[in-house]
Amino acid sequence: MPEFSLRLPLRACTAVPRALDAGSCPECGYSLRGLLAGHPCPECGHFARADESHHPSAHTAWGRSVFVGLTLLLILTVHAVCSVLIQPFQELGGAAAAMNVPGPKLWATPLLQRPVGRWPEMPGVVGTRTAMLSLLAVWLITAPCGVARLQSDQTLRLMTRWVSVALFGLAFGVMMTTQGLWGEELPPLRLMLITVVELPGAMLLYPYLRRLADHVPGRARRQAFERLAWVVPLVIFVAVVVLGGQWLWKKAFDPRGVPMPFVYVTGAIYGMIAMLVGVAASSAVASLAAAYFHAAFPLVRRWITGARYATRRLRALGERLTHDRLSALAVVAGCGLLIVVMMLGLDQVLWTGARSATGGNLAFVNFPGPKIWAAAGLVSVSHSSEWNPLVSQATLLALNLAVVRLLSSAANPSQVRRLARWVPVLAIGCALGVRGYWGNRFYAVVSVVCEVPATLLLYLLLSQLARELDRVSLAWKLRTLGILVSIFVLGGVGMFGLSRTTLSNDEARAIGAIYGMATITLAVWCVAAVLSLAGCATLKFIVADTPAQKEPPRVEAGRSSAFVIEQTNQLITPAPAAGRRRDEHPARPGSRSGR
Numbered sequence: 001m002p003e004f005s006l007r008l009p010l011r012a013c014t015a016v017p018r019a020l021d022a023g024s025c026p027e028c029g030y031s032l033r034g035l036l037a038g039h040p041c042p043e044c045g046h047f048a049r050a051d052e053s054h055h056p057s058a059h060t061a062w063g064r065s066v067f068v069g070l071t072l073l074l075i076l077t078v079h080a081v082c083s084v085l086i087q088p089f090q091e092l093g094g095a096a097a098a099m100n101v102p103g104p105k106l107w108a109t110p111l112l113q114r115p116v117g118r119w120p121e122m123p124g125v126v127g128t129r130t131a132m133l134s135l136l137a138v139w140l141i142t143a144p145c146g147v148a149r150l151q152s153d154q155t156l157r158l159m160t161r162w163v164s165v166a167l168f169g170l171a172f173g174v175m176m177t178t179q180g181l182w183g184e185e186l187p188p189l190r191l192m193l194i195t196v197v198e199l200p201g202a203m204l205l206y207p208y209l210r211r212l213a214d215h216v217p218g219r220a221r222r223q224a225f226e227r228l229a230w231v232v233p234l235v236i237f238v239a240v241v242v243l244g245g246q247w248l249w250k251k252a253f254d255p256r257g258v259p260m261p262f263v264y265v266t267g268a269i270y271g272m273i274a275m276l277v278g279v280a281a282s283s284a285v286a287s288l289a290a291a292y293f294h295a296a297f298p299l300v301r302r303w304i305t306g307a308r309y310a311t312r313r314l315r316a317l318g319e320r321l322t323h324d325r326l327s328a329l330a331v332v333a334g335c336g337l338l339i340v341v342m343m344l345g346l347d348q349v350l351w352t353g354a355r356s357a358t359g360g361n362l363a364f365v366n367f368p369g370p371k372i373w374a375a376a377g378l379v380s381v382s383h384s385s386e387w388n389p390l391v392s393q394a395t396l397l398a399l400n401l402a403v404v405r406l407l408s409s410a411a412n413p414s415q416v417r418r419l420a421r422w423v424p425v426l427a428i429g430c431a432l433g434v435r436g437y438w439g440n441r442f443y444a445v446v447s448v449v450c451e452v453p454a455t456l457l458l459y460l461l462l463s464q465l466a467r468e469l470d471r472v473s474l475a476w477k478l479r480t481l482g483i484l485v486s487i488f489v490l491g492g493v494g495m496f497g498l499s500r501t502t503l504s505n506d507e508a509r510a511i512g513a514i515y516g517m518a519t520i521t522l523a524v525w526c527v528a529a530v531l532s533l534a535g536c537a538t539l540k541f542i543v544a545d546t547p548a549q550k551e552p553p554r555v556e557a558g559r560s561s562a563f564v565i566e567q568t569n570q571l572i573t574p575a576p577a578a579g580r581r582r583d584e585h586p587a588r589p590g591s592r593s594g595r
Contacts, residue, residue, distance in 0.1 A: 062145035063296035066212065069140030070289035073104040074282060076134050083110035083127030088186065096271040098190050100239035101232055103281035106164050106201030107134040108171050108193040112186065115178040128175075131168075138164045138205060141212075153211045160204040167197045191243045199240060203233045206281075209288065216291035224284045228277075235277050238270065324540065327410040331465055331537035334406035335530050338370045341399050342527075345373030347390050362512050366447065366492020367485055369523030370530050372400050372424050372454040374431050375446040397428050404458065410537075411464050420461040424454040444493045456486045462533060469536045474529065481526050488519050 025032055025041040032041065084099045087109075098109050110131045114124030142161040144154075171193055181189070210225040294300065321329075349364050364375075373396060391399070401424060408421040427450035459482025466475035492515070503511070 059145065059147055060296060060298065062143055063292050065140045065143035067289055067292040067296040069137045070285055070292065073134065073137040074286055074289065076130055076137065077102065077104055077282060079130045080107040080110050080134065083113055083123060083130055086123050087113050088116065096267055096274060097239040097242045100194065100236045100274055101281060102275060102278035104285045106138055106168065106198060106205060107131045108168060108197035109190060111171060111175040112190055112193060115175055115181045118180055135164060135168050142208065156208050156211060160208045163204055164201050167200055171197045187243065194236065195240050199233060199236045202236050206232050213288055216295060218291055221284060221287050228281055228284055231277055232281055235274055242270065328537040328541035330406045330410035332534050334403050335534035337399060337406065338403045338530055339527065341373060341403055342370050344391050344396050345376040348376040348393065348396060362515065363492055363495035364443065367488045367519055367523065369485065369526040371485060372451055372458060374428050374450040374454065375443055401425060401428065407461055407465065411461060412468060414464060416460045416464055420457040423457055427454050444496055447489060447493045452486050452489050455489065456482050459485065466533055469540060471536055474532055478529055481529055484522055485526065488522060491515065
């Protein structure tokens, strides 16, 4: 009979898992010292994997949910306080009591702003949105986690989550079915929102935050939440007593309310305590969010390393940005912004009120191409309440100055550069100084005094930039276009004079047709020339050479070094032809030695 061997292959015998010398479970933090590698954690059953960044564990996902919820709760505090302070208050000291703890909590008082008045306003919509987002933050904070050491918190977690949802839904339904509130109807609803929603929410949220603080390092943070777990609900309860006492006092005893000296003293003391508790609660929640940031993103050190690498790469790229490349980049940005400003200026002037006089609105448009749009930032438009411009008039004027600044920074120092940089600034400032006036005469004066000189200098500056880029023909073209544009702007302003002539409407339309055809053609040529200049600057930016590296300075050699160098040169330098031996001379063609 054949004998069967029970021996195992050598590879199978050597593949015995080794014991770990150190380390902890990335899921629950349990020490894995002495356990076999590749085996699950005995505490939570988690398998450690090398690609945790692409496949986060349940503990990491839970930490991210808690971190996002805490951060959202902190951000919403500012918006919630604004939504409470904008509400009308008839009771004295009602603002401080209605806001109670200005810190992270489940906010319900902002819901009261929407039903105020006959129809909803923007503050009411923002307040309702803020309150609903605070409920979302509580939902994220109370996310479940399957780690065994967190199972003891399940009861408090479920109560915090579902009690907050149920009570907030109750208040939300009441506020959504109510409209037209004012005066005496607000205090009881405000008291209901704080008593039914905010007080129970704080009584459950802060003890749960204390439990969350147990799972991250920080003894001082745990002690702070032990105090806040009863201080925050106590301060909210005092607000309930204050609001309820004032409302009952006004209903039962005195319609004028609580005596003013008592209200002032107690309101000041309560506001100071509430603000102190709110700041302490915000600080503790921010510290807890920072602690959970490390638990939620364990690979943050890699991000920091990547950021440092990107910084070094940007620094290396910055060394390649020489003066020539930066100048070319400024030309490209200035030309592109000049085209954008042209479209924004047309968006402004095309909404001017239609003139019934001869010439129509052609006088306002005059030249619909690249220029300094100074008058467009001052023109009054019709239907201003129904029209939302692409940018405001102040932004349009600022963009004009940005164009001039970019293009002048790329040009070499010259008289044209100085004038092109400062004349538009002075022109726009002068136009802003007389903005209170309006009329055809005002628009004509601003166009002639402000736009024409600034536009002419702008095209002269573009011509200088083209000459510096070795585009002589383009430079002469831009210079010629600048003169033509100035003439057409003056001709467009001259259209105002058609209303004082005896021309008929048909004759005025014919003149307008010819002028429109000419000005549109000129505008197209100008756009093409500006884009051509931008293309030349782009080509220069691409092909610009980096500065050559300087050779390191040579150190003057000493006497001994000079002697060694001289002897070495003599060894490697060939001897002169007269001192060579006969056999060292190259063979001549036709000689015996060469045969």
